[in-house]
Amino acid sequence: MMKKISQVILIILVIIVTFLVQIYLLGDLKLFGVRPNLILVEVIIISMLKPKKVSITLSCVIGFFCDIIFEMRLGKNIIFYLIITLLILSFNNKYRKDSKMAIVCVTGIATLVFEFMQLIMYIFSEEDMINIFSFTKQVLIQELLNIGLAYIMCKVFNKSIIRKNSVEIGR
């Protein structure tokens, strides 16, 4: 029971830190005007490494916080992050989780899908078309930045998982 509570507290702390880093650190880190999306990367990593139920719950929680903090209305981010999680879970058994190539591919595909969803949302809400070259440029830079972040985060997560496993084996 205590172990579960501590795990929940740890996850909440990780989410809070992610939001703070995204808002106050990565907000100014722009490459050609494009910011990396650490929150999306976190959803991707969780979906890759955690069990199905935990992944779905956490993506909904993260989407919920995003809607409350940034949009001031519920819906958009919960749906987007849930779709990303379901997409990753659908081909979760088809790759090795510790493979570097898998991290690159999954992050790349998930970012692409996320940006397309944003595009569709933009076209419907603003009733406006955008320059395809600008969109392509944004997607490519976003993918590059997100893959870099995912790679770093995966290394950290994998290290903690390996340490945890070794402790359990030692017991």
Added chain:
Amino acid sequence: MGYLGITRKRKPKKSKKVGLIVSIIAVIILIIVFSKIKVPGVSNISEAIITGITNIAKTTKGLFSDGFGYFGSVKALKEEKVALEKQVGDLKYKLLEVNTLETENESLRVKLQIKERYNHFNLVYADVIFRNYDNWNDIFVINQGSDAGILEKQAVIAENGLVGYISEVSKNTSTVKTIISPNVAIGVEIASVNKNSLAKGDFSLKDEGNLKLTYIPIDTEISVSEIVYTSGIGDVYPKGIPVGTIKKVVNKKNEIDRYAIIAPLVDIQNVNNVAIIVK
């Protein structure tokens, strides 16, 4: 040894005694004579020796006294270190206070400038809390909401000009959509020609922080560096707020299609103090 084993006693030599007395007298005479005559170099040598000895004595004395002084003052030094550390801590705290006051001062100065420049408007001042991570729109959140009288679609300004409009309002916070966000349209007036036009946020210009001036009236000559003001057409932006300067004019084959790029007068991506025009 003498003849028949009889030892013969030797007489003490008188000459030896005399010699001794003579040599003593000679030494005394020599001393007296040398004391009267100055031999060059001797005084220098003795002076050097004396000075050297004195110096050695002095140095040794100094060394000993300093050495004992050093060991004796370790405690005092430690106390001094603690006192200095406390002083450094106090100074650091004061510096932090000064920095906070400086930031506050800067914020108040900006607000005062806005008040002086736009004194004909009813204003509510606010600070930017954070910016959205979204790459699709340029949005930030401010620390004033409906409690301060803010409503949706009210214009947001900074000291140099227009920033955007209120897109969402909650009790204590509001979301501001800036003029460089795609599809944000502003009715503008080109100052030199008094002709109305439309400034619009563009997805491809958002990264550079610029916006597009479209529907430029035919036969209107516009040039770079001209200032564009809000025209007051529409409900959101009151007339006469500076929007930006014309950065580039892009001419097309068809004159209707020509457009210009506007650089906002406010550094929108880094603005921290704003005011909302409350109607």
